[in-house]
Amino acid sequence: MNKKELVAGVAERAGVTNAQAAEVLDATLALISEALQKGEEVRLLGFGSFVVAERAASSGRNPSTGETIEIKASKQARFKPGKSLKDTLNA
Template identity: 65%
Template structure:
């Protein structure tokens, strides 16, 4: 399911038009992104948690040349599913 299909499914389950549902889906993703940029966690009870994980700088190797390269430190978004989501998927 892509973002357009998600918006269509939201529109179908609510009394929103497809355009309104698209705006709502975009707003939810925007709010999650903004919170993660600020270093905040986003917890959705029964669904899961979104958080930022720090990756330390490291030294890697170019597989074609064998040359050592420096890999910069970075941040990654992580999602940990909640019990409600796990139960729904496994039922």
């Protein structure tokens, strides 16, 4: 499912236009991004949580030259599914 299909599905279920559904989805995604950028966790009860995970610096190898390179530490967004979502997937 891509964003366009998601917007259409939300619009149909909520009884709103595609434009309104797209605005709401964009606003939701922006708020989740902003919270994660601040290091906050976003919990959606019954669905799951979005969290920021720290990835330590490490060394790697350039596959084309074989040269050892340093990979910088970084932050990544992670999703932890909630119990209800896990149960739905495994039903």
